[in-house]
Amino acid sequence: MxxxxxxxxxxxxxxxxxxxxxxxxxxxxxxxxxxxxxxxxxxxxxxxxxxxxxxxxEEDIPQIDKNKWKGICVYVDHVEGNIHPVTFELIGKARELASKINHPVYAVFIGENIKDKAEEILHYGVDEVFLYDNKELVDFRIEPYTACFEDFINKIKPSIILVGATTVGRSLAPRVAARFRTGLTADCTVLDVKENTDLVQIRPAFGGNIMAQINTPNTRPQLATVRYKVMSAPQRNDEKSGKITLMDIEKEKLNSNIEVISVTKKEKEVSISDAEVIIACGRGVKSQKDFEMIKELCDLIGAQIAVTRPLIEAGWADAKRQIGLSGRTVKPKLIITCGISGAVQFTAGMRGSDCIIAINKDEKAPIFNVAHYGIVGDLYEVLPRLIEKIKVSKGA
Amino acid sequence: MDILVLIKQVPGTNKVEVDEKTGVLKRDGVDSKMNPYDLYALETALRIKQNKGGKISVLSMGPPQAESIIKEAYMMGADDGALLSDRKFAGADVLATSYTLSQGIKKIGKADLIICGKQTTDGDTAQVGPEIAEFLGIPHVANVRKIIEIKEKSIVVEMDMPETVEIVDIKFPCLITVEKDIFQPRLPSYKKKLETKDREIKVFSLKDFDDKNEKKYGLNGSPTQVERIFPPSVNNDKEIWQGNSDELTEKLYKKLKDLKFIQ
CATH class of the missing domain: 3.30.70.20 (Alpha-Beta Plaits)
Incomplete structure (x- = not known):
């Protein structure tokens, strides 16, 4: 041992x-x-x-034959056949990894009446889409979806499975990993692959300002989840490539102790994940009423307001506006962080942004390690002046 | 009805940093607290008990110090609690942690309803709940934002999906993970603190489990391994501006204008 x-x-x-x-x-x-x-x-x-x-x-433990597991598979995340864009981002990543170890790229698509939608996936460079199309699968229910995934893994034996860290993915991937007693690494920010097909998974760890490189050395398949907007989606090809394979599964495997009573569409909300400009506030913002100043600036430059976890815990903003590991991941063209120190839980949710401007009084704040432009100063001095300047220029 | 709430002790702060020169982790203090998301799980259990009666147990896994969060759960109203603690559980990843907890759940007796918080603030994976459900062979529903009805053999809940809200009926025994804000957690009560001061906390180790195979626990039972830890990368291609507020504002304004964020 x-x-x-x-x-x-x-x-x-x-x-x-x-x-x-x-x-x-x-x-x-x-x-x-x-x-x-x-x-x-x-x-x-x-x-x-x-x-x-x-x-x-370390004691010698018998090593598995990794050559028996081939292919990099992406779970097609969808609601009623509408494919979540994280799926395409993961297909892009899977293709990149697959070319390093000469493996095929697969997609597994579970639902009802989804054949047409599966065609769309063929525009993004997968070799084969495995389709479970059955009326029991119309809504996401954990037991039948896990059963299909299990069936797929037993028949195809993929080496790596990438799942979007969506509501469904976060529920399904752990269930599948436990069934195969294999490793699952959540919310990876970097993925690579070794020659021996071991997946290199990097994510923030231990609740601190630390990154960990994690691997799954002696079990297959290897599962990882990745959040939306962490990887980049590939260009859609006009031509289709690859094929669709319809999979059979015994009806009795699709039983469930869950009954879906109703599905109601939520009102479309403005999501910070899709914002092009974001102003993010941290503990340096002293009181909730100071949000008025931030909001004024947001209106002037067409930005969405976002916050860090402490402000959510203080009840100052809706949890949907939280950036970071326990909130959303964002990739805007511009993000201005105000009074945010830059713990890795936060930066993991925004370091992909095109331009990062940070305002913080403490020149040693780790946020300046990710910022492109770091302003060592007091947001209560800088922002009112900036707002005034913009107003004057707009009025002129 | 028997309700089991799973709770975890997490560091009080997240100020853990890596010293770049030595590679040693630096931590400010060692204070710890109950994972804030677990408070919502416990509160959900307490509300169900208020309406329907029953018993609330809490279960945790961790070092002996983790008893303090079980005491805290007693102060909020939990009826009994157990801690799984053993050196052989050390170094457990998600799979080994989930398996250990599932063995602990079998040891203390199966519950009708198991409630977990959405995630922890130190691991942030949100994976342990679903893996436990798998090991117990029971259904689970994650992201529950509302309890609609407790029936005799099932519970009806509202599940928060990105674009939809689903109402599902899930048969007992089952596991749910609840969203923050499902209920406002109560504060620990001083009265309960006095009442429960001598209440037992059961402590179980590997030898108490059905499955005593050491290879399934701790580091040995963990399919994932941490190969290395390192500080987050530093962006060296950056400008740091210092000066008085007028100068800083001027620079910021000009930059926003150059980048066309101000017309």
């Missing part, structure tokens, strides 16, 4: 060793150093502690 072995005699300074662990998992118990249940196996203590003090001991 892989575990951390503590060699007490090699520990030079217990205090210092305990401090290395960011999770407080190294404890001194009766004069001996022990590793507790808070350990996340980041192995920093192995790397940074005194040489040999903490050892990572």
């Amino acid at each position: 892989a575990h951390l072995k503590v060699n007490q005699e090699k520990i030079t300074d217990k205090e210092q060793l305990i401090k290395i662990c960011p999770f407080g998992a190294i404890e001194e118990i009766n004069g001996k150093i022990e590793i507790g249940a808070a350990c996340k196996m980041c192995r920093l203590c192995v790397k940074k502690g005194p040489a040999g003090a903490i050892e990572y001991v």
Whole structure:
């Protein structure tokens, strides 16, 4: 079994060793150093502690045959056949990864009366679309959808499966991963692939300002979810390529303990995900009423207002306006951040923006690491002056 | 009705940074709290109990210190609680965590309704709930924003989808994950604190589970592995402006004009 072995005699300074662990998992118990249940196996203590003090001991485990798993598959996210654009972004990414390891690109499409819609996918460069078209599949219900996915994986054996981190994807992907007892990495911001077909998954981790590179070394398929607007969609080709294969599944596998009573369309809301210009506010904005000033600026430059998580927790804005890992991902042409320090949970949701202007009083704020233009200054000084200037120029 | 709420202890702040020179993680303090999203799950359970009666249990997994959030749940009104804690659970990813929790749920006895928060603030994956449902072989509905009706054998809920709202009837036993704002969570009560001060918190470890195979827990039961951790990349192609407010405003105005965001 892989575990951390503590060699007490090699520990030079217990205090210092305990401090290395960011999770407080190294404890001194009766004069001996022990590793507790808070350990996340980041192995920093192995790397940074005194040489040999903490050892990572790995036991040989049988390796799977990765050659038996071929193809990169994208789940076609849709509601009533309307394909979510994250699907095309993922197909673009899948194609890029597939060309590195010479694998085909697949799409799996589960629903009812979706054959025509499947044709559209052939314009984006997939080799094969696998179609589960059945009246039990008209609404998303977890058991029958998982059953179709299971059937697909058993028959086709794809190496990698990419799923959009939408409401449906976040529900379906974990269910499928658990059924195959395989790995699933949520909200990847970077994806790459190694020669041995291991998917390189990068995402913010451990609730801190840290990125982690995660892999799934000895199980297949490998699952990852990616949010909308993180990858770029490929150009639609005028010509179709690839083929559509209709899949059969036994009716009894499509049973469900869930009954959909009604589906109501929500009123179309302005989504910050689609905004071209965004002004985002963080804790540097001192009170809710100061939003008036921000909103005035928004109106002047045609921007949408967005916020960070602390402001949502304070109840200052609707959760739909939150940028970041627990909110939305945005990719506008311009984003101006006001009083935002720039924790990775936030920046992960906006670093793809074309132009990032940051205003913050603290010149050491990490937001200046992602900004294209960093303004070290007080938003309460700069913004009123800017608003005045724009008003004057518009009036002139 | 037996309701089980899954809760997690998370760091009180997210100020964890990597020292770029040494690669060591720096953390300000070690204070921790209950995952804020779990408060909504617990409140949902409490409201259901108010209307329909029943018993509320809470379950968590983590180091022994995580008992503090179970005490907090008692102060809000939970009836009993258990903690899954074992060194062998260390280093667990989503799959191993979900499997451990599902074994813990079997140990404390199956619930009619399991409620989870939408996600945690430290992992942010929102995946553990659905994986637990899979391991228990029960249906789940995520993103529940309203409880419409509790029937004898099922629950009717409103599910928030990006463009639609779905009303679904889901049979017990089942698992739901609830959205923030489903109900406003109550504050822990001082009265309950006194009442529950001596209430037991059961602690279970691997030896208490049906499945004692060590290979399914902790790092060994985790199909994903962290290969390396590193600070987020830094954009070096940038301009930093300093000066007095008039100069800064002038520069910002000019830039917005150059980029044609101001006509």
